[in-house]
Amino acid sequence: MPPLTETVEAAACTTTPDLTSLLGKDEQEIARVMQICNACRYCEGFCAVFPAMTRRLEFTAADTHYLANLCHNCGACLYACQYAPPHEFAVNVPQAMAKVRGRTYQHYAWPSTFGRLYERQGLTIALALAGGLALFLALAAAMAGGLTDKPLAGNFYAIFPHNLLVVMFGAVFVFAVAAFVVGVVRFWRDISPARDAAPPGATELAKARGPAAVEAVTDIARLRYLGGGHGEGCNEDDDRFTQSRRWFHQLTMYGFLLCFAATSVATLYHYLLAYEAPYPWFSLPVMLGTVGGVGLLIGPAGLLWLNLHRGAERGDAAQRPMDRGFIALLFVVSLTGLALLALRDTRFMALWLAVHLGTVMALFLTLPYGKFAHAVFRTAALFKYALEKRLPNRIAVGSD
Amino acid sequence: MAAEPDVLVIGGGNAALCAALMAREAGATVLLLESAPHSWRGGNSMHVRNLRCMHDAPQDVLVDAYPEEEYWQDLLKVTGGLTDERLARLVIRHSSRCRPWMRRHGVHFQPPLSGALHVARTNAFFMGGGKALVNAYYRSADELGVAVRYDTPVQSLELKDGRFVAAVTERGERIAAKACVLACGGFESNLEWQREAWGRNERGEWPAENFLIRGTRFNQGVLLKFMLDAGADAIGDPTQAHCVAIDARAPLYDGGICTRIDCVSLGVVVNREAQRFYDEGEDFWPKRYAIWGRLVAQQPGQTAWSIIDRKAVGRFMPPVFPGTRAESLEELAQKIGLDIATFTATLNAYNAACRPGTFDHTVLDNCRTEGLTPPKTHWAQPIDAPPFFAYPLKPGITFTYLGMKTDESAAVRFAGVPSANLFAAGEMMAGNVLGKGYTAGVGMSIGTAFGRIAGVNAAASAGFHHPEFKEELAYAAAH
Ligand SMILES: Cc1cc2nc3c(=O)[nH]c(=O)nc-3n(C[C@H](O)[C@H](O)[C@H](O)COP(=O)(O)OP(=O)(O)OC[C@H]3O[C@@H](n4cnc5c(N)ncnc54)[C@H](O)[C@@H]3O)c2cc1C
Numbered sequence A: 001m002p003p004l005t006e007t008v009e010a011a012a013c014t015t016t017p018d019l020t021s022l023l024g025k026d027e028q029e030i031a032r033v034m035q036i037c038n039a040c041r042y043c044e045g046f047c048a049v050f051p052a053m054t055r056r057l058e059f060t061a062a063d064t065h066y067l068a069n070l071c072h073n074c075g076a077c078l079y080a081c082q083y084a085p086p087h088e089f090a091v092n093v094p095q096a097m098a099k100v101r102g103r104t105y106q107h108y109a110w111p112s113t114f115g116r117l118y119e120r121q122g123l124t125i126a127l128a129l130a131g132g133l134a135l136f137l138a139l140a141a142a143m144a145g146g147l148t149d150k151p152l153a154g155n156f157y158a159i160f161p162h163n164l165l166v167v168m169f170g171a172v173f174v175f176a177v178a179a180f181v182v183g184v185v186r187f188w189r190d191i192s193p194a195r196d197a198a199p200p201g202a203t204e205l206a207k208a209r210g211p212a213a214v215e216a217v218t219d220i221a222r223l224r225y226l227g228g229g230h231g232e233g234c235n236e237d238d239d240r241f242t243q244s245r246r247w248f249h250q251l252t253m254y255g256f257l258l259c260f261a262a263t264s265v266a267t268l269y270h271y272l273l274a275y276e277a278p279y280p281w282f283s284l285p286v287m288l289g290t291v292g293g294v295g296l297l298i299g300p301a302g303l304l305w306l307n308l309h310r311g312a313e314r315g316d317a318a319q320r321p322m323d324r325g326f327i328a329l330l331f332v333v334s335l336t337g338l339a340l341l342a343l344r345d346t347r348f349m350a351l352w353l354a355v356h357l358g359t360v361m362a363l364f365l366t367l368p369y370g371k372f373a374h375a376v377f378r379t380a381a382l383f384k385y386a387l388e389k390r391l392p393n394r395i396a397v398g399s400d
Numbered sequence B: 001m002a003a004e005p006d007v008l009v010i011g012g013g014n015a016a017l018c019a020a021l022m023a024r025e026a027g028a029t030v031l032l033l034e035s036a037p038h039s040w041r042g043g044n045s046m047h048v049r050n051l052r053c054m055h056d057a058p059q060d061v062l063v064d065a066y067p068e069e070e071y072w073q074d075l076l077k078v079t080g081g082l083t084d085e086r087l088a089r090l091v092i093r094h095s096s097r098c099r100p101w102m103r104r105h106g107v108h109f110q111p112p113l114s115g116a117l118h119v120a121r122t123n124a125f126f127m128g129g130g131k132a133l134v135n136a137y138y139r140s141a142d143e144l145g146v147a148v149r150y151d152t153p154v155q156s157l158e159l160k161d162g163r164f165v166a167a168v169t170e171r172g173e174r175i176a177a178k179a180c181v182l183a184c185g186g187f188e189s190n191l192e193w194q195r196e197a198w199g200r201n202e203r204g205e206w207p208a209e210n211f212l213i214r215g216t217r218f219n220q221g222v223l224l225k226f227m228l229d230a231g232a233d234a235i236g237d238p239t240q241a242h243c244v245a246i247d248a249r250a251p252l253y254d255g256g257i258c259t260r261i262d263c264v265s266l267g268v269v270v271n272r273e274a275q276r277f278y279d280e281g282e283d284f285w286p287k288r289y290a291i292w293g294r295l296v297a298q299q300p301g302q303t304a305w306s307i308i309d310r311k312a313v314g315r316f317m318p319p320v321f322p323g324t325r326a327e328s329l330e331e332l333a334q335k336i337g338l339d340i341a342t343f344t345a346t347l348n349a350y351n352a353a354c355r356p357g358t359f360d361h362t363v364l365d366n367c368r369t370e371g372l373t374p375p376k377t378h379w380a381q382p383i384d385a386p387p388f389f390a391y392p393l394k395p396g397i398t399f400t401y402l403g404m405k406t407d408e409s410a411a412v413r414f415a416g417v418p419s420a421n422l423f424a425a426g427e428m429m430a431g432n433v434l435g436k437g438y439t440a441g442v443g444m445s446i447g448t449a450f451g452r453i454a455g456v457n458a459a460a461s462a463g464f465h466h467p468e469f470k471e472e473l474a475y476a477a478a479h
């Protein structure tokens, strides 16, 4: 694969006058559109993409991947653009960004051949789900001797030994983390040209890291860039602003984190306190998991509904299977998890446990090869942005 | 809308929307007719970025103060006195108090865009630009129940003894109303009219044939012409317009803000004969860019090239189209099709005339030429560091100033008598305040003030009184 640091087009330095000479591949479309935006800048107040753009005069392929992952596809700059189609400049920033985001995930996937999975997301998720379910159903049948049995008083480990689960999920999880670390390190290297670290940048960079990290984390925690710059929210299928996507995403994100926290607390209980599941309803892991699970039901349901209704001109239609597949998977994981909680004292526990673990396994398996990647690369891009804006601007157009 | 509306607003840009919203707030039923389809709605207003605002102390996005007197002096200077002081001061004072109302209708303000810091004190920027503003007003209009019809150009009006009776659309539909606001822009989009107005020059050329229109294609001036023919009192001169030098490769319409070329003061400008023709460093670029449209319009073929070298790259707002690049001046001349010998002679003469100095683009520095006509009085540095770049220029018309004469009521006048129910706002009457010249953001100040006034008065003439505007208007009108 060619390195992304290659210059797409030295915009200010070409001899070809017409903009269409920049048309073509996805990265080139961003370079083309950004050249128009950079001469216009009306959208500077909406999000981080435009201020980041003004620090550049030309856009390398790596720059386009950086900008693409800064974009949250809020839509504000499409509905406010005087050059949006039917204008001949045909500026559609969210769409250009979305297409390249898809390429980022693919390009930085590790191992790189797995990047192909992004092209067949429907199939990938279906296979992962089928595989996960089959695995656990078969295991359950083999180990417990059947899928419905006498009630086991919620004792999961009577069906799957704890250590077996730890090894299986631990391995997949560690693999996912490793895949993301490799990908994001490569991404980071590409989007941070050596010039940033050169003196006097080096000391400034060191000083900027702490505050930049705080800013990036706060912006993510508040989903600042789904606020449209003015805080009134983002656009769905017209120029109206709404908070719905922000709220549903918050429910999803915090729901996911709470479920993750529930598992972590349970693991600590298990190993540190030798306190083993099943935990009572009002124990910390169950409460975290329940609240998180509810968030992870409402959030994805809302996001899916919005996704199904969102204007087609925005985003990349080719990524719909990825978006919807991931959202649906989260929903199913949460649904089966909550159902398991409700059924854990019945004879269906074994069945539901297998179903739930199968879906969780599917989620973990597809984590590095699906929509979850957006969280990783967007975090990196936001951190990069927060760092960059604390460094001196090499371009002095603002000073005149 | 089945029943006849109280107020008919013709046009779909800032002035029209301000009028429609105010009339509706007053309680009148309002129908707005926009000639453009939904996707092109908003006229020139969808291209704007800021509003010039008077303020006596820092105000949210505005720093320091920009008092009435200073604003007035600025206006007086750019118009060379071709302005109506009463109306101008009304606009100025209104600009200090209109933004809360704009915010209520969904307009968001932000500090100046990067590259526009020179107006941080005087101009409030719209977040997302004019299209975001227009969208917000249309949303608000929709929520308040203003009826809007797109794709509905109005062809003529039915008038009776100076009163508005009905409008007739291009498709022949007759729409009657109790009162009417005309806010359908100047005639900048009408190439035929521009050609006629600018006439033929001494070289036998029709200069307007080479003009580009920076904004909408829908301001054909149909109703302006109709009204002037119908005997409405006129103001202004048809050749007066806001006219800047823009990239010659811009589209004929709607090139908007991004086609401007901001490197003139960093290099030299030559015409088709490869000759310089004006001091490129006379003053700061923001103060000079509005005269370069006319300067280029006077050159053969209404075209020119802005020439810079490597030293200027990154010092000006990046242009939308890439420049023609060359490693030598000869190659550059050849690539842009100018006579190589003349071009290099012009550049060499300029380079030789540059006196050493300390280059500083943020002040009127001491880098100037000596013994050169025309001189370059600031920021004159030899153009000698390859690569060299050339950007082709043409005149770009922003909007025209010929309009209808009005007083503070925004009423259209026939032989000095104001109409009881026909009003004008925005570009259609901006010439009252702006006889010539321009200063950034004043177009929106005029359109917002008179749009709101016209809406209120149109509603009043139909029997509806706006509950709140009186105070603001009294403040604005008290001189
Ligand atoms: C590129 C550009 C940038 C600018 N930037 C600024 C700026 O930053 N600040 C500033 O103050 N000013 C700016 N201006 C000037 C500003 O656009 C105008 O002063 C202002 O928008 C005029 O508003 P208006 O409502 O009178 O006209 P417009 O906004 O042009 O509205 C006229 C409307 O009437 C409609 N119409 C025309 N004919 C008919 C008909 N026969 N029937 C029905 N409808 C009709 C048109 O479709 C249009 O919707 C800029 C102009 C341009 C072109």
Ligand code: SF4
Pocket (backbone or CB within 6 Å): A036, A037, A038, A040, A041, A042, A043, A044, A077, A078, A080, A081, A082, A083, A084, A091, A093, B128, B129
């Ligand atoms: S999206 Fe459109 S309006 Fe916004 S900065 Fe880009 S060109 Fe300008």
Ligand code: SF4
Pocket (backbone or CB within 6 Å): A043, A046, A047, A048, A049, A050, A070, A071, A072, A073, A074, A075, A076, A077, A078, A093, A094, A097, A225
């Ligand atoms: S869609 Fe939203 S986040 Fe993306 S570039 Fe436009 S304004 Fe920024």
